[in-house]
Amino acid sequence: MRLTEKRIAAALREHGYKLTPQRRVVIGAIAASPDHLTPADLYQKAHQDHPTIGLTTIYRTLEILARLELICELHAGGSCRSYTIGAPEHHHHIICSVCGEVVDFSGYDISPLEKRLSRETGFEIEGHLLEFIGRCQNCQQNA
Amino acid sequence: MRLTEKRIAAALREHGYKLTPQRRVVIGAIAASPDHLTPADLYQKAHQDHPTIGLTTIYRTLEILARLELICELHAGGSCRSYTIGAPEHHHHIICSVCGEVVDFSGYDISPLEKRLSRETGFEIEGHLLEFIGRCQNCQQNA
DNA sequence: TGTGTAAATGATAATCCTTTTCATTTAGAG
């Protein structure tokens, strides 16, 4: 089940945002597609209903909607990466949203889930990404 | 425990890659730091030991090392995103590495892990990212 | 139903990050 256009518009208003034609169009475009769309995809679609809309407005609208959790943001493969030396044991990460500190954790086996998904979806799983975002102890105190 | 510089160099050779001074320097820089470093960070560090190294070489080296799982790649917050309409129930994603198809899945509760991590690390967890990468049924056949 | 104002918009430019290209250099097998 997915949120409706109307529901999202109402939520925007409730949070004090103005309901502009541009925002309606962006929301409409997201709601109308079952797929995950990039900002550029959405610009193209929104442009059809509102030819003067600016790409900047697309970005700004998406940021708000994602922050309010009215849309679902997906991390596609692309850029935004950093690296550290490999560890023989598989592990995952917790990242501090304030200072950027990265803490490894291990001992969590995700393969049961992987097997279930493989069976249910027919995907041949190649890898996964499991990361937590939060505030480290330091950053909680300095707040 | 982390892989050693020597171990990584050997693995590179085993996979048929040449062991160039530039690659040594990049490996040395990663091994020397406990942190997750961006390509730009690594360029800066590598540049100290090898002033003529090119940024292109940094990228190329990282790609190889990551593919061989000799270094650990982290998805930082940045760019590379796409969006879809929100769903009232929390869910996660499986993404086809070939065609890009995204399949949602739900019914997996990550909060026990979240609680454990919060207790063990002192982090106040704000969110998480759980995604699987694999090949969808279609793409397995057309291969 | 006007009016005023803070919020929103969009053209443009500025940043970043990453990949491509291609001429030159080099690791390392033989």
Next chain:
DNA sequence: CTCTAAATGAAAAGGATTATCATTTACACA
């Protein structure tokens, strides 16, 4: 030592995202 495929790096190209700022507009309230 020679030879060659692999690797390199300067430069340019390509993309995506963010910043700026003058202009427009939604909508609270008179």
